[in-house]
Amino acid sequence: xxxxxxxxxxxxxxxxxxDDLSFSAARGEFVSFxxxxxxxxxxxxxxxxxxxxxxxxxxxVDDREPDQAREELAYVFQEPTLLPWLTVERNVEVPxxxxxxxxxxxxxxxxxxxxxxxxxSRAGYYPRQLSGGQKMRxxxxxxxxxxxxxxxxxxxxxxxxxMTRDHLNEELLTIREQQGWTAFFVTxxxxxxxxxxxxVLVLAPNPGRLHREVSVRLPYPRTAATRASPEYQRLxxxxxxxxxxxxxxxx
Amino acid sequence: xxxxxxxxxxxxxVMLGLWYGIHLSINPEHRFVLPSPGDVIxxxxxxxxxxxxxxxxxxxxxxxxFLASAVVSFALALGLSLSxxxxxxxYPYLMMLQMTPIIVFAPILIMWVGPGLPSVxxxxxxxxxxxxxxxxxxxxVSTDHNLVDLxxxxxxxxxQEVWLLRVPAALPYYLTGLRIAATLAxxxxxxxxxxxxxxxxxxxxxxxxxxxxxxxxxxxxxFATAALCCLLxxxxxxxxxxxxWWVLHKWHDSFTRTDG
Numbered sequence: 063x064x065x066x067x068x069x070x071x072x073x074x075x076x077x078x079x080x081d082d083l084s085f086s087a088a089r090g091e092f093v094s095f096x097x098x099x100x101x102x103x104x105x106x107x108x109x110x111x112x113x114x115x116x117x118x119x120x121x122x123v124d125d126r127e128p129d130q131a132r133e134e135l136a137y138v139f140q141e142p143t144l145l146p147w148l149t150v151e152r153n154v155e156v157p158x159x160x161x162x163x164x165x166x167x168x169x170x171x172x173x174x175x176x177x178x179x180x181x182x183s184r185a186g187y188y189p190r191q192l193s194g195g196q197k198m199r200x201x202x203x204x205x206x207x208x209x210x211x212x213x214x215x216x217x218x219x220x221x222x223x224x225m226t227r228d229h230l231n232e233e234l235l236t237i238r239e240q241q242g243w244t245a246f247f248v249t250x251x252x253x254x255x256x257x258x259x260x261x262v263l264v265l266a267p268n269p270g271r272l273h274r275e276v277s278v279r280l281p282y283p284r285t286a287a288t289r290a291s292p293e294y295q296r297l298x299x300x301x302x303x304x305x306x307x308x309x310x311x312x313x
Numbered sequence: 314x315x316x317x318x319x320x321x322x323x324x325x326x327v328m329l330g331l332w333y334g335i336h337l338s339i340n341p342e343h344r345f346v347l348p349s350p351g352d353v354i355x356x357x358x359x360x361x362x363x364x365x366x367x368x369x370x371x372x373x374x375x376x377x378x379f380l381a382s383a384v385v386s387f388a389l390a391l392g393l394s395l396s397x398x399x400x401x402x403x404y405p406y407l408m409m410l411q412m413t414p415i416i417v418f419a420p421i422l423i424m425w426v427g428p429g430l431p432s433v434x435x436x437x438x439x440x441x442x443x444x445x446x447x448x449x450x451x452x453x454v455s456t457d458h459n460l461v462d463l464x465x466x467x468x469x470x471x472x473q474e475v476w477l478l479r480v481p482a483a484l485p486y487y488l489t490g491l492r493i494a495a496t497l498a499x500x501x502x503x504x505x506x507x508x509x510x511x512x513x514x515x516x517x518x519x520x521x522x523x524x525x526x527x528x529x530x531x532x533x534x535x536f537a538t539a540a541l542c543c544l545l546x547x548x549x550x551x552x553x554x555x556x557x558w559w560v561l562h563k564w565h566d567s568f569t570r571t572d573g
Contacts, residue, residue: 111466137466143459147481147564159477160467188564 063088063124064110064212064244070118071105079105081269082119087244087261089211094247094255094262096301098309102270103248107214110246111137123212133161135212136205140220142197144189144204151176151185154204161208175203178237195226202234206241215247219254228286231257235284252305256297257284264304266311273308276301348533353540356533363522364534368541371518374430375502375545378437379494385438386445387487393446394453394479411443415501419508428509433518436505441494448493452486453479485565488557495549503542519545 064087071080080102087093095103108114109121112129123131136157144153154175155168163171176182179199189197198218205213219227231254238245249255255262259278266273278297280288288294329350336349348356357364393400419436426432456479464474506520517525519542526535562568 113462113466132466132468137463139459139463141459143457143463145460145478145481146566147484156463156477157467160464160469160473190564190566 063122064246065122066106066109066119067122068119069109069116069121071102071109071114072117073114078269080109081271083270083272084119085263085272085275087246089244090242091261092238092245092247092259094249094259095265096249096252096255096262096305097265097270097273098267098305100267100270101265101308102267103265104216105270107137107216107246107248110212111135111214131212133208134210135214136208136210138201138205138213138215138218140217142189142194142201144197144200146189148188149185150181150187150189150192150200153189153200154207157204157208171207172203175207176200178206178240179203179233193226194222195230198222198230199233202230202237206237209241210243213243213245215245217248217250220250227251227254228289232285234258235282239283252298252301253289256280256294256301257289262301264301264308266308274304276304345530345532348536352533353536356531356537360534360537364537364541366515367517367519367522367538368545370430370516371433371499371502371506371520372545372548374433374505374518375437375498375549377430377434378439378501379441379498379549381434382438382441382445382494382498383491386442386490387449390446390449390453390483390487391475391480393450400450407443407446410439415440415504416508419505423509429511429516432509433502433505436509437498437501440497440501440504444493444497445487445490448490449483449487452483455486456482484560485567488553488560491553492550492557495553496546498549499542499545 066083066085069080069083070078072078083102083106085093095106097103105114109116110123110128112123112127112132121128124134145156148156151172154172155163158168158171172185173182176185179202181196181199181203184192184196184200189200192200201218219230222230235258245258247255247258256278262276262278264273264276265271276297280291280293280297332347333349336344336347339347393403415436418439419432422435422439423432426435460478460482461474464478469477502518503520503523506518507524508520510518510521510524512521519538522538523535526532526538558568
């Protein structure tokens with residue numbers, strides 16, 4: 063359970079990044095944040111991760127301070143952030159090495175994490191031998207290796223072509239069926255946000271604040287066919303219009 | 314034979330021809346100024362033992378200085394990478410060390426350490442030091458910010474961040490430093506030997522031979538000495554290039570991908 067209660071965030075004496083933001087997410091939810099640049103989307107993830115303290119209000123992760131709960135969560139960045147000198151399997155085990163998991167237990171977890179993202183056969187490859195989509199899969203496998211309860215994803219597929227992005231979206235949901243983590247997903251893509259989430263939070267910029275919340279009542283599991291359904295199309299239209307109104311208010 | 318092998322060989326043959334042609338075109342009385350390729354080969358026959366022994370002496374001194382520099386500079390770079398304040402405190406003096414020509418340093422060091430192998434190796438050490446420290450420090454502080462964030466997120470201890478992230482990320486820079494140092498090491502040892510070399514048979518290096526042959530205007534042996542300096546430098550560079558390949562070829566972008 064993640065709770066934001068009237069949260070305010072500014073860096074030093076700079077402008078207010080997030081103003082009076084309140085929302086809560088129950089276990090197992092998939093929440094997306096969408097909004098124009100400057101609406102503080104990534105900052106929300108940093109606050110949940112406890113990488114940066116909030117200036118006002120309260121952030122709680124399972125009724126604890128975020129930095130107390132950090133072992134429960136994993137982060138997928140916009141870049142794959144792989145270590146180029148390590149093979150795929152060695153990259154996946156980095157978080158486990160850092161937290162002192164012993165070697166014998168690491169191997170099995172790495173194998174399973176790579177199977178999960180469909181890269182079991184690429185364990186010995188170096189990152190530069192992989193495509194952009196494959197690198198991102200490795201990055202996701204690495205995030206999942208510590209069996210997180212909360213997964214934070216900061217525009218993880220922004221740099222990929224649409225086909226690859228659609229595939230990875232579907233894979234991400236399939237993995238979630240098996241693992242059941244709560245996801246917080248930052249994106250610029252309306253289609254992606256609607257496809258993945260059960261809730262989409264549309265944010266307004268300068269300062270970042272909640273503009274509107276849209277519930278996505280499409281049933282899981284969602285597949286490629288979901289994108290063709292009228293309800294999906296309607297929701298994409300609705301969120302697009304909300305996003306447009308936010309952008310026009312700024313201009 | 315492929316063109317890319319044939320052409321360099323051809324260039325070599327043309328240059329040898331030119332060299333011999335110029336040698337022949339000089340008035341026979343002054344022809345000794347530019348020995349023919351044959352004279353140089355003859356020098357090896359006559360002075361072979363002395364020449365090869367000197368190459369060995371200089372090679373050993375260069376190797377000791379080079380290796381010591383590779384180790385010490387790495388340790389210093391680690392220290393310098395810890396904070397901008399530490400860097401700011403030491404960099405100006407490193408620069409001063411680099412700005413002082415080694416031929417000025419050499420006599421001072423000999424006064425302190427005495428002539429012979431230790432001071433020759435020390436001069437080599439100094440000439441290799443700067444490019445190694447600067448490159449390695451640069452590498453250690455240029456780690457991708459995203460990767461540093463990743464390590465912080467997973468609560469890496471400082472030691473883990475240094476050894477699992479910063480040091481491997483700095484390897485390409487360190488190896489660039491080593492390549493520069495490899496070209497400088499034989500030069501350092503030869504210059505060192507000019508000042509600090511021993512005249513005792515079997516313990517004089519290439520620098521001492523250069524002095525001796527030039528004092529006697531023995532041009533053939535002098536050219537042979539030059540060839541050996543070139544050979545020594547070539548060996549150093551080749552070993553480091555091989556090391557560079559061995560360490561980096563699997564993952565670094567400077568080597569073309571093998572498959573995928």
